[in-house]
Amino acid sequence: MKRPGAAPAVPAAPGFRTALARLFTIQAAFTYERMLGVGFAFAAEPLLRALRRGGPGGDGAFRAALARQSGFFNAHPYLAALAVGAVARAEADGAPPERIERLRAALVGPLGSLGDRLIWAGWLPACAAVALLMVAFGARAWAVVVFLALYNVVHVWLRVWGLRQGWRAGVGVAGALAAPGLQRSLELVAPVAAMLVGAALPALLGWYPFRVRWEVPVAAGAAVLFAAGVRLLQGRATGLVTAALALAVVVGVGVLW
């Protein structure tokens, strides 16, 4: 017999696995009004089906929960799994709607900031740098294989861990964000990425198929000058746009020479 107030176990397949699979589409219906809202509800729906199967309020409770979850939500797409699990658990536990709304709103900032620092500004540049170093050393297709494997081990793990932890913790999900492993990863990822990126960029000068040796220092000098020039623009044009214009000018010069 189940002890009153005991946490339900992580739901067995298919609900949990379907929710996990749907998390990969969480941004598919992205809009500027609801951000991830629609994808959030779509991912949470398999976990919320428990409400339909005899939870408090039955089908009405399920539909009300689904309607609530399709509202505005924004976070890092991988760490949104934590919110999906936590909110679905809170709904399953019959938490008051206003408390669930507060939980969703409270998770937006921390999950966005954590994901941006951990993944976009840390793990992704680190993996890209490893792949570029491998390209420089002639690893060929292995560079792509290692990049995808390395990156996605963390990516997929974050989604699985997030959904599981969110479901386990429910409204107490804030504790999961303070997990020592996560905090330690945050401390480590920036220095590691900085060192790898720092090594990969100059290493590519030794890989690029230059025709003559003097091109190497000239290209390095051009890179430094170009970086300084884009920096002087102070955000008025991105590096991409400036590079496209600069290369278009070079192409024009090359043809009209």
Add this chain to the structure above:
Amino acid sequence: MTVASVLAVIGVGALAGLDLVSVPQAMIGRPLVAGFLGGAVVGGPLAGLATGAVLELFAFETLPVGASRYPDWGPAAAAAGALAALRGGVWDPAWMAGIMVVALLAAWLGGLGLMLVRRLNAAQIRSREPALGRGDAGALAALVFGGIARDFVRAGILTGVTFAVGERVARHVAAGWRAPRELADVAVLGTALGVALLSAWRLFGQGAARRFLAVGTVAGVALAAGLLAW
């Protein structure tokens, strides 16, 4: 170049574009991967990889953060990788410069296309607002799959246009280039490394990470010297 090869390039580009936002965000759309795959489907994976590696340097600038507008590198890199492979394994700097100009513009246009898809998504959501208010699971599924379909079409069109335009531009640039070819080499890698350098500084140029960036750079210069000597 067969119709099947062109369709395969468009297919790779569409999947790479889909990866950026819609599904599955597994970095298949990063230039290194998409360039390699684009080259592979026309029989030149290594030319595609090399092109993807250069575009990857430009992509260091991109942090795909939520609602911000960012370039879509996947379709551009898939088309660029395939175009590089068309040269039959010969590294022609002028050809590469032509490809890069088109690929960079395509990546930038890809960002604009993403905004259009988001507006179309919003229109679809507005039309299904009552169903969402009723907690209709079918409406949610239709919106998600509709978003995926729109993004797939967007990325496919972008890949096809980039490939068609890029082929013409690269061919004309390579045929009409009169300056020393070294100019194209220096311009392509100089701008790519410049963008990556600035991005690295913006990401890691403050606090404790700056020391690690400096240590890495020293190691990288030594590695480059070793590669050149080898």
